[in-house]
Amino acid sequence: MRRFRLRPEQLSLRALLRRALAPAVVALACQGPTPAILAADDLETLKGLDLDELADLQVSILSGRPQRLSDSAAAVYVLTAEDIRRSGYTTVPELLRLVPGFDVARIDTAEWAIGARGFGGRFANKLLVMIDGRSVYTPLFSGVFWEVVDAMLEDIERIEVVRGPGASYWGANAVSGVVNIITKHAAQTEGGLISSYAGNLQQGIAARYGAPVGDTGYLRLFVKRDERDPELTLVGERADDGFSGSHAGLRGDWDLTPADTLMVQGELLSGDSNDPWINGGDLMLQWEHAYPSGAWDTLKLYYDRFELETGTGLQLMHEELDTFELEAKHRFAPLGRHALFGGLDYRWYRSAIETGTPDGIDPEVRAFTLVSAFIEDEIELAPGSHYLILGTKIEHNDFTGLEIQPNIRARWHPRPDSTLWAAIARAVRTPSRSELDLQIETELLPASEATGGLPIVVRSPRDRQLDSEILIAYELGYRWRPAEVIGLDVSLFYNDYDELRTLETETLQLELDPYPRWVQSITTANLLRGQSYGIELVGDWRPSRRSRVQAWYSAMRMSLQQDAHSNDPTALTPEEQFPQQQAGLRVGVDLRHDLELDLFGRFVDQLPAYGVDAYTELDVRLGWHVNPRVTLALVGRNLLNPSHREYGSEFLAESGRLIEREAFLRIEINL
Template sequence: MSKSLAKPLLLAALVTTALPVSADDSLYALKQMSLDELADLRVSTATHRSERLEDTAAAIHVLTTEDIRRSGATSLPELLRTVPGLNVARISATEWAVSARGFNNQFANKLLVMVDGRSVYTPFFSGVLWDELNIVMQDIERVEIVRGPGGSTWGANAVNGVINIITRHAEDTQGTLLSVTAGDLQSETVLRNGFKAGESGHARVWAKLHQNDRLAGTPDDSRDIHWRGGRAGFRGDWEMGGGSLMVEGESFRELKRQERAYSGAHLLGQWSRTNGEARDELRAYFNRFTLDHWMVLNNGARAELDTFDLGYRHHFSPIGGHNLIAGVGYRNVASDAQMTPPAGVSRSSRTDQLFSAFAEDTLALAERLQLTVGVKVERNEFTGVEWQPSARMRWTPTKGSTLWASVARAVRTPSIIEDSARLTSYIEPRAFTNGLPLFVNSAGNPNLNAERLIAYELGYRAQVSPRLSFDASVFLNDYDRLLTVDMIGSPRLVPSLPSPYLTWNALAGNALKGKARGFELSMDYRPADTWRVQASYTHLDINMAALPGNAEINPLRAAGESPTHQAMLISRHDLRHDVELDLQARYVSALRTYSIPDYLTADLRLGWRATSRLDLALNGRNLIGPARKEFGTNLVNASDAYLIPREYYVTANLRF
């Protein structure tokens, strides 16, 4: 073991000898859920109501606290690799491409991600900055992942899926935790303290520092840049006035040296009260985010976003066979963006408002048959009024089995960049450029329409026995008015020295349509009380077509940005009461757009509960095969992606 790994572990071991035994050993009190317990888990992401996982009429997957711990993941994208139906690929030390049911991209724009109900989908470019979302993994209660549209519940941009990250109640994180990660490509330190806050409350505070080392673009190259950052935050939970109050906040800064920096802070408050079978919920948050992106192809930028969001919903007492929920929302986004000329934004300072209202009714049609219909209407500054309805039917023919079907409409609204920015993109010499470099000068379009999806789904889940459960879903997604970069005129030759190059102008448009078809199969099997095996397979087929006369430079690239086949096998085995062995193997088929071949790889975790206060784990990533590229960032190749190497790291968690 290297000195960099040994020092933090030796320090943690020495500290434990001087500390008293903690009466609260909550980490290991969280045993692996049985299939019955997992089916009874309450979820709320598919609809606004809390319902049993088994009864949910959607393709939903839940990662529990135990799943998160035993994955060994130190980042959210790494954790999400274990979810059936998600497309997850690493690009560099900082960048990931994450999507559901296709359309994967570094700036995947059809997946809505939330943390405790706070949207982290950025309106600046549409998508999620995964390197900014560096959550303390030990504070996550569960992650609910819905594959399929969630527009009628969560509004615009919940097109292909919704991920809701729910953090732990402060009462569940009492005492002090010191967590250290040390490896050949990453290091991390987390310090958290939980304490009583008055007679009826609990709170915690935390701080986190991390660094990820650069990756290589080729076997003899190391162009990637170090990524480091830190954050600190708090959460408090109180029972008061017949209801409950939660307040949380965080401040952070992330830096990718010589390229970009993120900084920001948020404050969120949530109040809820239950009166019989009726329930009121009020949530408000303020989020400040700043991006500094240093000049790359004259696209240097600084953007500041201030978001205020307020939402209220009311769960009515049942009226006959009806179970109603309704609510309203308001969001205000004040932005200021400056870009290095000739790049720019036509409206550098702007304020965008979003007004919304929704209603949802679950109707019992028969003893085992339920229909849920819902609609959300929004008025946004880009495309005006958008309606997003859905209908879900659920039938439970026998105890432990659920058959469901749904149809829904969802939209994605344009981003600030798509609406008003001017950017330059570089494409390396290719055959269609006659061997010359190509610079594409693209401009936003304030007349863009919202992208539109009509989705049809059918699913079945069953607990075959106390040790075996099965889940299957099939879907057809029909897309229209998808974003395109429409080329204008013909490329122009610039006879520059030392070598000539081409330039081509482009304008954002809505000239693409397509269909995505697929199915997802997953199984959860418990051969023994100490052994859990999960397996999944996903098939995806995307067909795209540009409207007649469209001059998009690569209109069909989305069809080859996501794998057709994905397979996963996860084994979690307790070798004895204090030793755990976790194996995650995955197969990913080729990405045609970037000429990336298929690959098979595996991750391994060996965990040891050294004492009642200290646990250690050795983790290995990408253990099969050589370093490989998993994705690309260029329109037509993977030239800007990096080789994802084999990696080892040790984690130590000390509780006192």
């Protein structure tokens, strides 16, 4: 197999921290006295949005075109740059803990089980994740390797999230939710920055530099490295799955003309958690042109190269994946009461896989395409109060052929401070390459007298006849501002699933090649259907610019029905793989002009499928603005228990770990 690894152990992070931070701190100290009190302008840049500003925030995750957050006819939530900074978190998966109703569980040092409205897990396949509109989805299992979602957090402008389907714009696999990580324009990151953290379980360092390029452009470069120690096994021993990762990248933004802009992004990354090992890079170009009439065009082009290695011996798998995408979108000038938006997209994949057995993959190399078009029309039924949104995505893929994913959304503003919305949408989850082509064996029982002296192994499915999984979603929501400093948001949903995947078992067979063993083969089918329903409540109170309180609660139930012809013993397990109730409480207070206190408490219900008990945890951040250039923060996580378990063991995945209490010190230096 071909390799292009940069082994993490080639660089000592602790040495890097000393070399990078010491000169910067000395340089700052040698500049002479610095004011102990932040300037008013500097302090204001650190404050979060009030409720009026948040309501007016322009988001584009629902339909690709900017609209006010308060006008979104969906369960949309936004994590702002201030939310990210004051969380104290160091990874994107941790930030998603702050999103009401999201299921976020840490499996081990680097692996996460994340979902929305059920069907989460390490190999969750119904949540679409993007960075600046570029999908980080892998066709290997129709999901996300969260190790790849490794942005420099200081460069994120906001994270937009939709709970519920977004397939009419984003396409297949945007079934239960959509996440779009939006990075800052290069003009917002001029100058130098060093950010570092170190504690009892993790340490990391990042550096960034931005500068003007010519008269109309800006460019920034960044590099970062993170190391995380292994967590504890379920018997309290230290595991061997520590994580080391490196990431470098750039973003450039140019105003080519008064009407034309160009954005260029590129990155290289490498990560090793013992299993898996990942390596890759990408390059994206995006051009936008605005017309005097109010119309605009967008053209996006990107190429991504990703390499993965996981498993050992007969379970070894090595994939090299190339992705190319060309997307064109056009927003039409207003046509009376109609606001039309449409686009075309072409995506090409080439996946080359090697396994530890000769027949583990068939074919070894597969090239496949995804071609799609979408159209949306927002109709103003009554000026300023009643709106109807009609849209659909039409796709053709090489696995299931033509897929149509329409939606109907409506919103009504009974008062200037409130929005009532409703939606009906269809979304599909298309089969993945692992389901169609991959065949992996894993030991179920070791050799013993009870097994006739031979081990029993399970052979994973390979089936060319799978259909897409289908969701019809019904949603109803209400946003209300009963006072200037109070905001309420409630969402109700009912999901009707059909053609869900099942794993059908076959008769136990004795096989001698390549070694004697009993083989329990599994085939895949679409013999499961079901329903889920729930509620999500969010309350936001901003008594002043110096304080914020946000509380949320979510509850969900699921009922699955197995076809009479199905013998899948695990078909109904998803009913017990998600927390039926969750709650969160965030409190942020400026104790004085230069001192911040942030607390985040969360309750997560039990996961009966994995024997994981309900738990309550608390994260705390104490931040100190030493001067306008230096910020220190002491962060404590999981403070209520020495350790706790958040998830269990999935097929071909690590067993759960005990997630420990930890603390670390963080420093941010603006040069």
